[in-house]
Amino acid sequence: MERLQAFCLFIALAYFSLLTVPALIAYSPSLEATFLDALLNTALLSTLATSVSVPVGTVVAYGTLPRSWRLTAPLVTFTVSVPHTAIGVLLAPSVFGAGLADTAAAVTLAMVVVSLPMSFSVLRGAFASLGVGYVEFLRGIGVRGLGVALMMLRSTRTALISASLLTWFRCFSELGAFLILAQRPLTVGVYVYEEFLRRGAGPVTGASLALLAVALLVAFLLERWTEGAGSR
């Protein structure tokens, strides 16, 4: 068992090294001020989009718990299975028609649309894991409507926080929809893409490594936190 674990760790490290070590050796970090602006824009708009996506995902997840409503779930989750450039194309008429192209509102809208399946899926799984008996017990002791929903939310608070973090990262990492809808304000995905097209891989390697470092740090923290929450 220990040998197998050591082997798995080796594979993981080899994979990670393949992505990072040659890049670190070949290019010294060359971060520009524009990158930091893009990073800040993306972080702020991701937070805004998450604050919309998670409540909406929660409400839809709760509302589609009854068997008769489950068939409505794909109306929210279909964006997972469509290329995000196509999502951008689908959103374009409403955004362009409203004069929102290349605005923070368009970026936020795209983020919400692509991240909604994330918050919805995590929370629906968490609600479903409570079991039908949970709701029936609550209703049986006289808890009604919003009281049931709030108690379920308290029971799934770990999932709620995980959903928020994963949703935030889904927003943060989006590119496809932005290319069609809103290349400005500049987001990190668009920054890396544009710089790569203009100047090649070298100059944006520092930015890519910085994004990787941020993602890894948060992934480790998330893993550690959920492990702790699971053992409580």
Add this chain to the structure above:
Amino acid sequence: MLEVVDYAVRAYGHRVEVKELRVSSTTALLGRNGSGKTILARSLLGFLRPERGRVLIEGEEITNLPPELRPIGYLPQHQVSLPIKPLSQLQYVARLHGSDWNWVVERLGLRRVIGKEGLSGGERQLLNLATVLLKRPKALVLDEPTSHLDFANKLLVLEALRSIDVPTLFITHDPLEASFLSDEIVTLRDGKVSAPVRNSMKGWAIDVISEAGELYNEYLRY
């Protein structure tokens, strides 16, 4: 008294029929896994709509009342753990019904449990039972409340259930538990609930389970 008259419910590929069921003290509904016991329980609570028939509590029909308004206490098959401390759970439900929670703590001997964190399965089930009793139900429907508990916890819950004087429909697959707790036993077989038979094995079952409890404690000492 809980009465179920000329009743039929269909769900998840099962149909359960009850010609007449009267629960005035403790009645065990005995049936095998998958026989439809839980479907009947959930239907009596109002979570599944019956095809026909009536449910009455103390002569008043409640067939069309929503679950929250039925004067029935319910423990579902899978143990529920609410995300609040034991005392808060009791206080919350007591507030909902404008009642006091102290009596139920005394009745079920929960004084030590309400200050604890990390309850055992049996303690959790006792707490849930206390929570249900705060509603001052006129009947209880308990769906295999001990099926997932170890012997010591099972004994804890069964003893507590014996001390409750609310008409109780105790649903179980275990004939020994049914004999231990009930005054009457009905069975659910081929989708039909039988007429009740008086439980003549109660004394024997109490002796057997009590002796098994002593034996269990004896084993744990080694």
